[in-house]
Amino acid sequence: MAPPLRQLGVRVAAWRRPWPGPIPALTLALLLVPILAGLSGMVLPAFGWLPALGGKALSLEPWRQLAAQPELPRALRLSLTTGIGATALSLVIALGLVAALHGRRPWPAVERVLAPLMALPHAAAAVGLAFLLAPSGWLARLAAAAITGWSVPPELWTDRDPQGLALVAGLVAKEVPYLLLMILAALPQAAPAHRLTAARMLGYGPVAAWLKIVLPPLYGQIRLPIYAVLAYSLSVVDMAAVLAPATPPPLALLVVRWLNDPDLTRHFVAAAAASLQALVVAAAILAWALGERILARWLRPLLIDGRRRDGGTATRAILAAPGLMIIAAATAGLALLAVWSVAGPWRFPAPLPATLSLDAWSRSLPRLVLPALNTLGLGLAAALLSLILVIGCLENEQRRHRILTRRGLWLLYLPLLIPQVSFLFGIEILAVAAGIDGNIPALLWGHVLFVLPYVFLSLGDSYRALDPRHAQSALSLGASPRRVLWRIKLPLLARPVMIAAAIGFSVSVALYVPTLFIGGGRVATLATETVALVASADRRLLAVHALAQAAMPLLAYGLALALSARAPRRGEGKA
Amino acid sequence: MSAGALELHEVWLALGPHQLLPPLSLRIAPGTIATVMGPSGCGKSSLLAYLCGVLEPGFRAGGRVVLDGSDIATTAPERRRLGLLLQDEKLFPHLSVGENLAFALPARHRGRERRRLVEAALGEAGLAGHGDRDSVTLSGGQRARVALMRTLLAEPLALLLDEPFAGLDQPLKHQFRQVIFHKIRTLGLPALLVTHNLDDATAAAGPVVRWAEPPPAPLGEVES
Numbered sequence: 123m124a125p126p127l128r129q130l131g132v133r134v135a136a137w138r139r140p141w142p143g144p145i146p147a148l149t150l151a152l153l154l155v156p157i158l159a160g161l162s163g164m165v166l167p168a169f170g171w172l173p174a175l176g177g178k179a180l181s182l183e184p185w186r187q188l189a190a191q192p193e194l195p196r197a198l199r200l201s202l203t204t205g206i207g208a209t210a211l212s213l214v215i216a217l218g219l220v221a222a223l224h225g226r227r228p229w230p231a232v233e234r235v236l237a238p239l240m241a242l243p244h245a246a247a248a249v250g251l252a253f254l255l256a257p258s259g260w261l262a263r264l265a266a267a268a269i270t271g272w273s274v275p276p277e278l279w280t281d282r283d284p285q286g287l288a289l290v291a292g293l294v295a296k297e298v299p300y301l302l303l304m305i306l307a308a309l310p311q312a313a314p315a316h317r318l319t320a321a322r323m324l325g326y327g328p329v330a331a332w333l334k335i336v337l338p339p340l341y342g343q344i345r346l347p348i349y350a351v352l353a354y355s356l357s358v359v360d361m362a363a364v365l366a367p368a369t370p371p372p373l374a375l376l377v378v379r380w381l382n383d384p385d386l387t388r389h390f391v392a393a394a395a396a397s398l399q400a401l402v403v404a405a406a407i408l409a410w411a412l413g414e415r416i417l418a419r420w421l422r423p424l425l426i427d428g429r430r431r432d433g434g435t436a437t438r439a440i441l442a443a444p445g446l447m448i449i450a451a452a453t454a455g456l457a458l459l460a461v462w463s464v465a466g467p468w469r470f471p472a473p474l475p476a477t478l479s480l481d482a483w484s485r486s487l488p489r490l491v492l493p494a495l496n497t498l499g500l501g502l503a504a505a506l507l508s509l510i511l512v513i514g515c516l517e518n519e520q521r522r523h524r525i526l527t528r529r530g531l532w533l534l535y536l537p538l539l540i541p542q543v544s545f546l547f548g549i550e551i552l553a554v555a556a557g558i559d560g561n562i563p564a565l566l567w568g569h570v571l572f573v574l575p576y577v578f579l580s581l582g583d584s585y586r587a588l589d590p591r592h593a594q595s596a597l598s599l600g601a602s603p604r605r606v607l608w609r610i611k612l613p614l615l616a617r618p619v620m621i622a623a624a625i626g627f628s629v630s631v632a633l634y635v636p637t638l639f640i641g642g643g644r645v646a647t648l649a650t651e652t653v654a655l656v657a658s659a660d661r662r663l664l665a666v667h668a669l670a671q672a673a674m675p676l677l678a679y680g681l682a683l684a685l686s687a688r689a690p691r692r693g694e695g696k697a
Numbered sequence: 698m699s700a701g702a703l704e705l706h707e708v709w710l711a712l713g714p715h716q717l718l719p720p721l722s723l724r725i726a727p728g729t730i731a732t733v734m735g736p737s738g739c740g741k742s743s744l745l746a747y748l749c750g751v752l753e754p755g756f757r758a759g760g761r762v763v764l765d766g767s768d769i770a771t772t773a774p775e776r777r778r779l780g781l782l783l784q785d786e787k788l789f790p791h792l793s794v795g796e797n798l799a800f801a802l803p804a805r806h807r808g809r810e811r812r813r814l815v816e817a818a819l820g821e822a823g824l825a826g827h828g829d830r831d832s833v834t835l836s837g838g839q840r841a842r843v844a845l846m847r848t849l850l851a852e853p854l855a856l857l858l859d860e861p862f863a864g865l866d867q868p869l870k871h872q873f874r875q876v877i878f879h880k881i882r883t884l885g886l887p888a889l890l891v892t893h894n895l896d897d898a899t900a901a902a903g904p905v906v907r908w909a910e911p912p913p914a915p916l917g918e919v920e921s
Contacts, residue, residue: 317789319751322774323781324801324851331775334800338791426796428804428811430775 145514149574152511153537156549156571161540163548164400167393174555175386184390188398191391193370198402201372204286205356206406208293212351215294216301219445221332222438224309232449233306239299239452241625241675243632245652248292248364249668250455253462253661255288256281258470260458266471275470286372288365293358295452297351298445301344307583308343312336327432329441334425341414346531350538352410353403357541360634363653373399374543378638381547393547400544407539456672462665482662489651494670497631497647501674504569505626508577509619511570515578516585517607520593526582534578537571542635550639559642568640569630577626584618585611617686624682628675648674701765702726703855703887708760710740710747718744720760723906725855725887730878730901733891735908741891745857748889749781750774765854780853780886782877785864786844788832794843795819795828801850818846838869845877849884856881856888863894874900 166172170181188194223229254260258275266272282288313336321331357374366372371379377399380392462468466477519525526534549568553559588611596606612619634649641650648671655664703725710718717740725731735741740756747758751774762770769777788797798815806814819828822842824835835843841861848856861877862870878900881888890901898905 316783317787319749319774320781320787320789321800322751323749323779324847325775325778325803327773327775335789425792426799428799428802428806430804 145511146518149511149515150533152567153533153571153574156567157536157540157545159552160545160548161400163550163552164393164396164544165548167390167551168397170390172389172393172551175389177390184394187391188394191376193376194373194395197370197373197376198398200286200366200370201356201374201399201402202406204289204293204366204372205352205358206410208290208297208355209348209352209410211290212294212297212301212355213348215444215448216298216305217337218441219298219302220305220309221329221337222442224332225315232302232446235449235453236299236302236306238676238679239449240296240303241628241679242296242452242456243628243649243671243675244292244296244358245360245364245632245634245649246459246668246672247296247452247455248361249652249656249664250457250459250672251292251295251451252281252288252364252455253458253665254451254455255291260454260473263471263473267473272471282365282367284367286366289358289362289372291451292361292365293355295448295455296361297355298448299452301347301351302445304344304347305340307579308340309336312340312343324430326430327434329437330430330432333432338418338425345414346535346539349407349410350535352406353539353541356403356406357399357543359543359638360632360649360653364656373402374541377543377547378635381550381639382643389551393551396544396547399541403539403541403544459665459669459672462661463669465662465665482660482666486663486666490648490667490670493646493648493651493667494674496645497649497671497674500566500569500637500647501627501630501678503566504573504630505577505623507566507570508574508626509581509623511574512578512581512622513585513607513612513619516582517603517611520585520590521603525586534575538575542572543639546635546639550642553640553642559640560644562645565637565640565645568636569633572633572636573626573629576629577622580625581615581618581622584615588614620682620686621679624675624678627678631671631674701854701887702763703889704761704763705748706761706763708744708747708758708762710744710756710758712740712743712756718908721906723889723904725889725903727885727887728882730858730881730888730890730903732898732901732903732905733889733908734895734898734905735891735893737893739908741893741908742859745781745859745889745891748777748857749779750777778852778854780848780851780856782845782848782856782858782861784860784862785837786841786861788835788840788843788847790833792832793828794824794830794832794835797832797843798828798847798850801847803852814850818850822846837865838873841865841873842876845873845880849880853886856886858888858890860890860892860894860897862897863892 167175167177168184170177170179170183219232223232252259256262256275257277257279262272262276266276270276317335318328318331321335322328326334358372359374359378362372362375366375370376373395377392377395380388380395383392461475463482464478464480465475466479466481468475546568550559553561553564558564592610592614593606596610597603601609631647632649633647634653637645637647637650641647643650648667652664652667652671655667658664705721705723707720707722708718709716709720723731733741733744743752743756743758746752747756748762750769750772752758760770761768764777764779769779788794789800792800795815798818799811802811802814815828816825819825822839822845824830824839824843832840832843841864845861858877862874865873874897890897892898
């Protein structure tokens with residue numbers, strides 16, 4: 123696929139300088155080509171066109187077959203309720219936490235745990251939560267020890283409840299930190315502190331002032347991240363594989379199941395299901411956007427009704443509690459991964475294992491090495507490649523005095539708004555047809571697709587906020603733009619660059635569907651191994667893999683922070 | 698809307714280890730405009746922030762603030778009933794001009810009365826019938842008048858003015874100053890004005906406190 127891409131890059135670019143002229147066009151092509159190819163690779167088989175499997179005429183037969191699947195209605199309903207429910211809950215919880223605590227004493231502590239929690243891979247987080255919430259999980263053990271005296275795991279709820287509440291909990295635990303970080307990034311622009319002060323001096327309590335003055339402009343700034351959460355929650359595979367009910371599973375898991383069916387003719391119905399998944403996400407985003415408008419119109423009179431009281435401390439406690447609980451649960455899940463990975467015998471209802479043992483680690487080490495190396499290599503390569511492209515784009519922006527338009531931002535978000543199972547399904551079909559499934563460059567490309575938007579969003583603001591006078595004075599001293607980039611900008615931006623790299627790396631470590639689909643099941647990473655082990659009954663082995671997966675991004679963050687602590691910061695090095 | 702006096706008892710202000718304002722005592726009777734004069738950057742705005750209860754971290758302050766007989770120095774900012782008017786005051790950008798005014802109006806005014814009060818305030822700001830206008834389209838002078846009306850609609854017991862006319866052109870500035878001072882006197886509110894402009898202090902015609910230059914901070918200690 124490389125030659126057509128290069129041609130496209132050259133044709134689209136209106137370049138004047140050899141570098142970084144073509145980089146924005148190349149980046150755009152890198153994002154758009156697979157999406158368009160993937161969508162067509164999905165839609166055509168959905169209408170019966172897949173010559174490799176004998177489908178040589180367009181028909182509606184796959185759709186008819188899909189409609190005849192008995193589990194479809196319940197799967198669809200499960201996807202919708204868990205996806206929309208998780209998104210709405212995550213949003214309300216994240217906003218509540220910010221409204222209650224932002225700018226107050228506990229806030230810096232909350233802020234410190236957000237980045238590590240966002241870096242926590244979905245699969246690992248799901249396993250940790252399962253260890254916490256399952257009937258034989260740690261909460262039930264605590265309850266048994268302290269109150270109920272259960273001697274066997276209670277049957278009040280099940281491991282994977284049929285309503286998908288466990289899946290919602292898992293999604294919320296992952297999406298609340300993400301939304302909080304997006305809100306924090308948008309806050310300074312959406313609501314400078316003086317505006318909040320102005321509202322308080324007019325007599326508004328802090329929460330009332332926040333809801334009426336900060337939230338409305340803020341919402342417009344975080345709309346795209348919310349849609350990304352919605353798209354992800356409606357089509358999640360790895361978390362669903364750990365936490366969702368199996369009969370029926372959500373729609374996205376049906377797609378994966380049918381695609382992996384040994385009966386290759388199931389590819390057609392899988393394609394129809396993948397298309398349906400894309401339609402479901404598109405319809406949900408449209409419905410959400412419509413809901414926004416209705417709600418905004420309905421709530422607008424409340425903004426100016428003059429009510430100022432907000433219940434003070436009690437309201438703040440109620441608003442902050444769910445968010446703090448979610449953060450605590452995700453952290454506890456991570457701790458449980460560590461405990462289970464070294465647990466000896468651990469009977470219910472003991473709150474802690476009787477003895478510790480490294481048995482699980484020594485058993486899994488041989489099979490852990492290759493996936494770990496694959497994860498590391500893919501993550502480093504994807505982060506580095508994305509970083510180069512993003513810096514190229516940002517540098518281009520500055521040299522040509524252009525900034526990312528609203529449409530550009532939508533394009534950047536596109537890979538996060540289209541369900542992964544949908545267009546990656548098409549890519550897998552195309553990759554098999556082209557004989558490049560399991561091909562490492564193709565897999566790397568698939569990772570860059572998802573890593574790049576996050577790197578761009580993470581680095582963009584710092585890059586644009588860099589005081590232009592540094593570069594101007596260097597240019598006026600005769601330095602070339604390239605030299606200014608290497609000797610002035612990048613050293614000054616060392617910290618945000620390293621953090622962006624760590625974010626990119628952690629996104630790659632978490633990627634499950636792209637690795638599974640483009641890797642053709644032949645490239646094992648910690649994400650695929652962790653999900654594969656869910657089916658096994660061996661909690662210790664699962665804990666080792668999930669912990670290894672969780673450890674990688676956390677180490678990357680630690681490394682980025684440690685390295686950048688030594689880098690010069692603004693204002694230093696004057697002497 | 699007549700109110701009691703605003704009294705400052707031994708109010709002091711410091712930035713880190715540096716004293717900015719030695720203990721200051723001042724009584725401002727209703728309908729009087731007291732002026733604190735000092736050079737830019739001496740901490741005048743921080744004095745008002747202390748009175749409002751929104752002092753930034755790093756500053757330290759103390760002293761009693763008595764409004765209408767009760768000490769408000771530890772009251773939550775929103776319960777102090779102080780109206781604050783800043784230089785180049787911004788309106789809330791997501792609300793129209795009329796909505797900005799309605800936002801300030803207490804909730805006990807409802808329905809038709811609420812709309813009437815907003816319309817009356819618009820008229821006083823010289824924007825009768827323009828309640829639907831986007832607040833970011835106003836000129837500097839219009840915005841200043843709307844901001845004044847917004848502050849007054851919240852029914853404060855005292856006004857704090859931080860050079861609210863400094864951003865305006867000369868004739869406009871003079872006119873707006875007249876409007877504010879006239880309002881304060883007719884409403885009988887105590888007001889505290891901070892400024893670096895002698896003209897303002899003269900026009901205020903109340904007690905004047907001159908703020909001495911702060912001692913220059915030794916180089917290199919500012920960052921801590």
